[in-house]
Amino acid sequence: MKILFAGGGTGGHFYPIVAVAEALNEIAAKEGVGNLELYYMSDDPYDTELLTNTRLTYLNTVAGKQRTYFSIWNFLDPFKTLYGCFLAVVRLAVLYPDVVFGKGGYASFPALFAARLLRIPVVIHESDIVPGKVNRWIGSYATKVALSYPEAKRYFTHQDRIALTGQPIRKALLEMPEGDPLTLLSLEPNLPTILVIGGSQGAEKINENLIDIIARLVERYQVIHQTGEKNFDWIKKRAEGALAKSIQGNRYHPYPYLDSKQLHLAAKAANLVISRAGSSIFEIAVWGKPSALIPLAIAHDDHQRENAYSYARTGAATVIEEQNLKPELFLSIVSSIMESREKQESMAVGAKSFAKTDAAEKIARAVLAIALKHD
Numbered sequence: 001m002k003i004l005f006a007g008g009g010t011g012g013h014f015y016p017i018v019a020v021a022e023a024l025n026e027i028a029a030k031e032g033v034g035n036l037e038l039y040y041m042s043d044d045p046y047d048t049e050l051l052t053n054t055r056l057t058y059l060n061t062v063a064g065k066q067r068t069y070f071s072i073w074n075f076l077d078p079f080k081t082l083y084g085c086f087l088a089v090v091r092l093a094v095l096y097p098d099v100v101f102g103k104g105g106y107a108s109f110p111a112l113f114a115a116r117l118l119r120i121p122v123v124i125h126e127s128d129i130v131p132g133k134v135n136r137w138i139g140s141y142a143t144k145v146a147l148s149y150p151e152a153k154r155y156f157t158h159q160d161r162i163a164l165t166g167q168p169i170r171k172a173l174l175e176m177p178e179g180d181p182l183t184l185l186s187l188e189p190n191l192p193t194i195l196v197i198g199g200s201q202g203a204e205k206i207n208e209n210l211i212d213i214i215a216r217l218v219e220r221y222q223v224i225h226q227t228g229e230k231n232f233d234w235i236k237k238r239a240e241g242a243l244a245k246s247i248q249g250n251r252y253h254p255y256p257y258l259d260s261k262q263l264h265l266a267a268k269a270a271n272l273v274i275s276r277a278g279s280s281i282f283e284i285a286v287w288g289k290p291s292a293l294i295p296l297a298i299a300h301d302d303h304q305r306e307n308a309y310s311y312a313r314t315g316a317a318t319v320i321e322e323q324n325l326k327p328e329l330f331l332s333i334v335s336s337i338m339e340s341r342e343k344q345e346s347m348a349v350g351a352k353s354f355a356k357t358d359a360a361e362k363i364a365r366a367v368l369a370i371a372l373k374h375d
Contacts (some may be wrong), residue, residue: 001033001034001035001036001096001259001371001372002095002096002371003036003037003038003039003096003099003100003101003367003371004039004040004041004092004095004100004101004110004111004115005021005039005041005056005085005100005102005113006011006041006042006058006101006102006103006107006111006112007022007042007102007104007105008040008043008044008046008102008103008105008107008108008111009042009043009044009063009065009106009107009192010105010278011128011279012278013103013104013108014042014103014105015044015102015169015170016125016127016168016169016172016279016360017040017056017101017168017355018050018054018056018324019168019169019307019359020101020125020168020360020363021038021040021054021056021265021358021366022054022170022171022360023360023363023364023368024036024038024364024368025054027361027365028368031194031358033368037057038054038055038056038057039059039062039095039097040056040057040058040059041058041059041091041110041111042060042061042063042107042108042315042319043060043061043062043063043107045058045060047266059091059095059374060088061084061087061088061091061107061110061111062080062081062083062084062110062239063080063081063106063110064076064078064080064081064084064106065077065106065108070142071141077280078297081106081110083344084109084112085110085114086204088110088111088114089095089111089113089114089117089118092111092114092116092118092120093118094114094122094175094227096118097115097120097205098120098121098370098371098374099120099121099122099143099220099367099370099371099374100112100115100121100122100123100126101111101123101124101211101367102115102123102124102125102134102135102138102364103124103127103132104123104124104125104126104127104131104132104134104135105132106134108134109134112134112137117139117373120374121141121370121371121374122138122141123143123144123145123146123179123363123366123367123370124139124142124144124145124146125136125141125145125146125168126145126146126147126148126152127163127167127278127279127282127305128148128149128152128239128278128303128304129149129151129152129303129306129307129310130152130155130302131155131156132303134219135159136156138179139155139157139158140156140157140158142150143161143370144161144163144370145158145162145163146162146163146164146165146359146362146363147162147163147164148164148166148167148282148359149307149310151306152166157293163362163366165356165359165362165363166282166356166357166359167279167282168359168360168363169276169282169283169286169357169360170260170360172260172261172264173260173286173292174286176264176268177261177264177265178287181265181266181269183225184262184268185253185262185265185266185269186253187222187253187269188222188251191222191251192220192221192222192271192272192338193221193222193223193224193266193269193270193271194221194224194270194271194272194273194274194338195224195266195267195269195270195273195274195289196210196223196224196226196273196274196275197226197263197273197275197280198226198227198228198276200272203228203276203294203338204231204326205294205322206274206294207225207227207231207235209261209325209330210223210225210330211238211239211242212272212327213327213330214239214241214242214243214252214332215237215242215243215245215246216316217252217331217334218243218248218252219246219248220268220335220338221338222251222252222253223251223252223253224253224255224258224269224270225252225253225255226255226256226258226263227254227255228256228257228258229256231256232254232255232256235254236254239252242253259306263283267283267284267287267289268292270287271276271290271291271344272290272291272334272338272341273287273289273291273294274292274302274334275338276293276295277294277296277305277307277311277319278295278296278297278299278304278307280308281308281317284314284316284351284354285311285351285352285354285355286355286357287351288348288351288352288355289347289351290316290317290337290344290351291316291318291347291351292317292319292320292333292334292337293308293311293312293317293318293319294319294320294321294325295307295319296322297321297322305319311354314351314353314354315346315347315349316347316348316350316351316354317342317347317350317351318333
């Protein structure tokens with residue numbers, strides 16, 4: 001039995017694929033499903049070690065992006081995508097998987113195009129309220145459409161094929177690691193903690209506004225800050241300047257990137273999480289933590305803003321529009337949450353009501369059922 005995954009471009013597409021692959025491997029082992037072969041087709045492997053650990057064989061393809069800003073590549077990338085579709089058709093014709101699972105994004109298009117041309121069953125998952133163009137296009141053909149938000153239903157024609165599953169999340173993020181976060185992350189006991197994450201690449205506007213108020217934050221709290229690898233050096237330098245006169249400067253803990261264990265330990269310690277409003281929402285919900293969400297203003301179809309407000313309606317989060325993100329407002333909102341135990345408890349209840357921890361298994365079982373039927 002062969003199952004092909006298509007997606008990539010960002011961690012928001014890659015990691016849910018890994019989560020479903022993990023669930024497939026687990027189900028196959030428990031239920032004696034033999035000869036399970038898993039493949040991952042994208043323009044970049046993203047994390048080769050994780051692919052190997054999940055027993056996913058990487059197949060390279062070519063895909064062009066569609067940018068929201070002017071670039072000469074906007075004129076050249078359609079030819080790249082065309083070539084990628086040709087390669088994908090050849091590779092899928094030879095491999096001929098029993099089902100293709102698409103996560104959306106530009107990198108999934110060649111494989112999904114080839115699957116439709118070759119009449120291979122397709123299952124897709126959409127993480128956002130406003131689906132991306134690739135998922136909207138393949139949605140009318142897909143055998144099953146899994147959604148994270150109920151509001152996304154209106155974008156798909158065949159309502160009988162839709163399942164509200166939530167977001168597939170890797171087991172490493174569902175299982176709380178052993179160890180004391182205070183010791184392992186060098187945190188002070190009995191001091192409220194703020195965790196700031198901007199995605200694996202960070203978020204410059206969040207970073208800048210955080211540093212503008214960091215001296216005042218560390219007077220009352222400790223801050224764990226994932227800056228993004230590209231931003232780490234200059235943020236660290238700016239923070240050193242901002243904290244030069246502060247006797248509590250050691251309460252600021254910057255990291256270029258938090259691996260899954262570090263991130264989990266940081267979440268375990270945190271009283272508040274500050275984040276963008278992409279797939280990180282689902283991890284925050286699983287952690288059951290209050291959050292302040294700052295949607296990326298240039299996200300395709302403004303999907304982060306839609307995601308953030310949908311999540312906030314559960315009472316789990318406060319939304320700060322990026323154009324309104326100024327140091328004083330930022331400090332005021334953070335303080336209003338951190339200083340109210342009642343508000344924190346209410347937001348935690350909202351987060352837990354949103355969390356769905358079995359999404360990867362549900363999707364894996366649907367993919368497996370279709371593959372067995374097609375086999």
